Amino acid sequence: MLGVLGGMGPLATADFFEKFVRLWPAEKDQDHPQVVIFSNPKIPDRVGPILGTSATSPLPALIESAKRLQEFGAQLLCMPCHTAHFWYPQIIQNLDVPFLHIADITCKEILHTGHDDKSKVGVLATRATLQAKIYQDRFSEYGVSLMQPDQVHMEQNVLPAIAAVKRNSMVEAGELLTNSIDRFVQQGVEVVVLACTELPIALEYVDSDTRTHCIDPTESLARACVNTLRQRPVK
Amino acid sequence: MLGVLGGMGPLATADFFEKFVRLWPAEKDQDHPQVVIFSNPKIPDRVGPILGTSATSPLPALIESAKRLQEFGAQLLCMPCHTAHFWYPQIIQNLDVPFLHIADITCKEILHTGHDDKSKVGVLATRATLQAKIYQDRFSEYGVSLMQPDQVHMEQNVLPAIAAVKRNSMVEAGELLTNSIDRFVQQGVEVVVLACTELPIALEYVDSDTRTHCIDPTESLARACVNTLRQRPVK
Numbered sequence: 088m089l090g091v092l093g094g095m096g097p098l099a100t101a102d103f104f105e106k107f108v109r110l111w112p113a114e115k116d117q118d119h120p121q122v123v124i125f126s127n128p129k130i131p132d133r134v135g136p137i138l139g140t141s142a143t144s145p146l147p148a149l150i151e152s153a154k155r156l157q158e159f160g161a162q163l164l165c166m167p168c169h170t171a172h173f174w175y176p177q178i179i180q181n182l183d184v185p186f187l188h189i190a191d192i193t194c195k196e197i198l199h200t201g202h203d204d205k206s207k208v209g210v211l212a213t214r215a216t217l218q219a220k221i222y223q224d225r226f227s228e229y230g231v232s233l234m235q236p237d238q239v240h241m242e243q244n245v246l247p248a249i250a251a252v253k254r255n256s257m258v259e260a261g262e263l264l265t266n267s268i269d270r271f272v273q274q275g276v277e278v279v280v281l282a283c284t285e286l287p288i289a290l291e292y293v294d295s296d297t298r299t300h301c302i303d304p305t306e307s308l309a310r311a312c313v314n315t316l317r318q319r320p321v322k
Numbered sequence: 323m324l325g326v327l328g329g330m331g332p333l334a335t336a337d338f339f340e341k342f343v344r345l346w347p348a349e350k351d352q353d354h355p356q357v358v359i360f361s362n363p364k365i366p367d368r369v370g371p372i373l374g375t376s377a378t379s380p381l382p383a384l385i386e387s388a389k390r391l392q393e394f395g396a397q398l399l400c401m402p403c404h405t406a407h408f409w410y411p412q413i414i415q416n417l418d419v420p421f422l423h424i425a426d427i428t429c430k431e432i433l434h435t436g437h438d439d440k441s442k443v444g445v446l447a448t449r450a451t452l453q454a455k456i457y458q459d460r461f462s463e464y465g466v467s468l469m470q471p472d473q474v475h476m477e478q479n480v481l482p483a484i485a486a487v488k489r490n491s492m493v494e495a496g497e498l499l500t501n502s503i504d505r506f507v508q509q510g511v512e513v514v515v516l517a518c519t520e521l522p523i524a525l526e527y528v529d530s531d532t533r534t535h536c537i538d539p540t541e542s543l544a545r546a547c548v549n550t551l552r553q554r555p556v557k
Contacts, residue, residue, distance in 0.1 A: 094357075
């Protein structure tokens with residue numbers, strides 16, 4: 088049984104679950120695995136504590152939510168939220184079941200699908216995900232350096248796009264995301280990692296040429312969960 | 323906390339959850355409610371026991387799954403699968419929390435949104451849902467008689483469309499569903515209830531004119547869950 092620690096945000100959780108189901112090969116219901124999802128949007132904000140603007144840590148709620156999934160019977164966990172992976176080491180210390188790390192998975196998948204340490208990779212994420220170096224640390228192990236959005240790019244495109252998805256304004260989010268990807272591409276970026284689980288939700292509102300540059304970590308995580316549960320190699 | 327007894331099928335559960343999240347008014351994650359979803363595709367097939375072609379009842383697994391959601395903390399339950407509502411009376415006998423009935427909700431919504439007992443309503447569903455009279459019983463309370471697909475319609479359109487969704491063949495499902503709705507419309511049906519939670523998933527592959535005739539019970543159920551949790555009146 089797969090356990091999904093979700094609600095950060097809820098639509099990203101729904102997006103993950105749909106991708107997981109669509110990637111699972113099945114002819115009938117009974118071919119699918121059991122999945123328990125705890126969408127817990129009451130987990131305190133993750134951005135504030137990382138940036139030092141809030142003292143309320145989400146860690147106790149993250150650990151408690153993960154443990155409840157484990158007690159329900161989950162044998163493999165994942166969490167479709169990048170920023171919350173700041174607390175990944177402390178969460179897994181409290182668990183007895185494996186927990187797939189979204190950035191680990193995505194980084195390995197990029198490096199195993201035709202890209203190498205010469206590829207110019209850019210990452211679109213919350214300020215907290217960038218500051219916590221959730222992707223940079225992993226890519227640097229492989230000698231890949233990451234481009235990050237500059238301050239104007241963050242304030243005019245990335246953060247408003249994430250906020251637009253959270254309030255269900257998808258057309259607006261799609262325009263902002265398109266601008267954001269195009270800005271990176273103009274700077275020579277070949278691969279854009281949409282490292283906030285809100286962003287891939289707006290991808291269908293991005294035109295298809297721009298879309299070809301994107302990596303969707305939600306889909307990578309879903310694929311890794313499918314392969315792990317099916318005991319297939321995870322790229 | 324909302325509890326979703328799902329996995330029948332898993333994609334229908336994902337569809338329900340996405341509709342629920344999109345209908346919930348929110349500016350940020352914390353505005354959303356907690357949701358626990360148990361996608362349990364290992365629940366035995368529902369169609370066989372109703373049609374008398376299988377002796378394995380899904381009832382014990384349905385009750386156990388619902389109880390696990392209740393133990394997790396769910397205060398309101400729902401089940402995005404019409405056929406499984408055949409066992410609704412026995413399931414709720416074993417629970418202490420309210421459980422919204424998908425056909426009750428959909429029937430009330432249709433009758434409160436400009437349709438009356440003169441409207442010609444057709445229902446597309448599995449043979450088991452039709453035989454168990456899950457919709458007919460409710461509509462007849464309001465004096466509305468339901469059109470059902472004839473045998474050719476079932477075998478050529480409805481059942482293949484449901485099977486196509488279950489194996490992720492959406493374009494094929496969309497064509498079959500379009501034919502199915504058009505067949506009803508030619509018979510004078512004004513409102514087509516897509517009374518199998520697989521069918522609305524194919525709606526985006528149905529052309530927009532045909533789509534205007536359809537009622538999506540998954541969306542009606544999601545709306546009723548939103549209104550109940552927000553303590554707003556359910557239509």
